[in-house]
Amino acid sequence: MMMKNLFFLLLCFVALVSCENATVEEIAPDPVIINSLANFEITKDPTDAFKYNFKNLSKDYTRVEWRFGDDTLTTVIDPSHTYLGTGDFDIELKTFSETGTVSRKVVKINIHPDSVMKITYDKTGVPDELQLGIESKANIKSVLWTFGDLAPAGTSTLINPVKKYVSGRLNTITAKITTVNGSVASITKNNMTSQGLVGDATKEIESFTVSAENNGSAAESSKSIFDNNVETKFLLGGNANRAFTWPIVITANYATAQTIKIYAIGNANDSPNRDPKDWTIQGSNDGVNWEILDTRSMAKNFYNQKVDEGINDDTKRYKQLFYFGIANPKPFTKYKLVITANYNDALMQFSGWSLYK
Incomplete structure (x- = not known):
């Protein structure tokens, strides 16, 4: 029993000596991290559409890197950059803080021709x-x-x-x-x-009227006239559901006056003698007084005109647009296509009437 007590006292003495000789290690504080914040604004140069000016609005940075989306780089704080072409460009600004942190901002611009x-x-x-x-x-x-x-x-x-x-x-x-x-x-x-340059005015037509309608087939009715689709057609004649008498009159109405400079008539997918042969284009602002703007009498149908051009592929002879200019265009709210004859066929058809201003 006495031996156990002596052994215990010895262990305590050794532990006490060890504690007195131990050194206390101090814990260092966490380093201060500075985070930069990348930010900038862009202004176009008023004298050059290819040139942009950049103002750096970033905070807490020591240096910057600019990339302009065209394989160019600069470290200037507030740079200007002139692009050598058109297209989409990603402008990237990277800012670096004194503790090595990086912030990034990207803005996309487009220079359209x-x-x-x-x-x-x-x-x-x-x-x-x-x-x-x-x-x-x-x-x-x-x-x-x-x-x-x-x-x-x-x-x-x-x-x-x-x-x-x-x-x-x-x-x-x-x-x-x-x-x-x-x-x-x-x-x-x-x-x-x-x-000069013209724009499609067909899609701006507010309403239209026709002197005869195809009541037998919605797919070949007057809705095909202004759909800008040569795959469809307006067909008249052959039975009571699509009966007509000459002249065939199509009137297009606009909400505001349009100056039509050129128009097109498209042939259909077959039977070239059904093509319009003789017609006039007329304009009016009141629907009562009409002015003749263009008169045509075609010596050959549209199909044979393509044959004369040396085109030997029926896919390029049918379903084509044929353009006609108006010599003295004026602004009108109403335009009228008056077809007075085809090539002696009992049926009449065309794929559409397009107007350009």
Whole structure:
């Protein structure tokens, strides 16, 4: 018993000595972390549509990195950047704090060709002739024009070329500009005519009337006239449900006056002698007094016109649009297509009537 007590006292003595010799390790405080906050604003340069100015609004940073989405980088605090082309660009700002933290902000911008440049035109006084030009929100160094109405396509490097077009056709035109800073933009329009650029006014028609209706087939009724779809057609004649008498009159009504410069009539999918042969286009602002704007008498049906052009594929002879210009366009709220004859067929059909302003 005495031996056990001595052993216990010895253990306590050893433990006490060990505690006295131990060193106390102090715990270091957590480091202070500084978080930067990336932020910026963008302004377009008023003299160059390709140039943007960036103002850094970030906080608690020691350095920055800007990336402009076109493989360029800068560490300038408040940079400006000129893009060399159009498109979508991701602008990224990274800020770095003195403790190494990183903050990031990304903004997407779009430089669209139509926001940079615009094709302009003026009539020269010569029928079907235009003087072309460019309006641009940048200083232009050079222009390349490509005219798709010619085969092969014609070109010009004049800033303001004079161009003569065949009346009653939609043509393709491309203008490519290079600015004094080396930026490049290009636009292509498929709606250039001898009257200038036109827009589709068919979809703006508020209502319409017809002098005869196809009551036997909704798929071939008058709703096909203005649907802008050559796969459908308006068919009259052959039975009592679609009876008609000449002239066939289609009247399109607009809420506000439209200046129609060119129109198109489409042939259907078969039977070319049913095509309209003779017609007039008339305009009115009151529905009582009508002015004749265009008169046509076609020597050949639409199908045979395509044959004469050397087209030997029926898929390109049928279901096509044929364009006609209006020599002296004026604003009217009502337009009337008056068809007086076809090619001696008992039935009459066409795929549609499109109007362009």
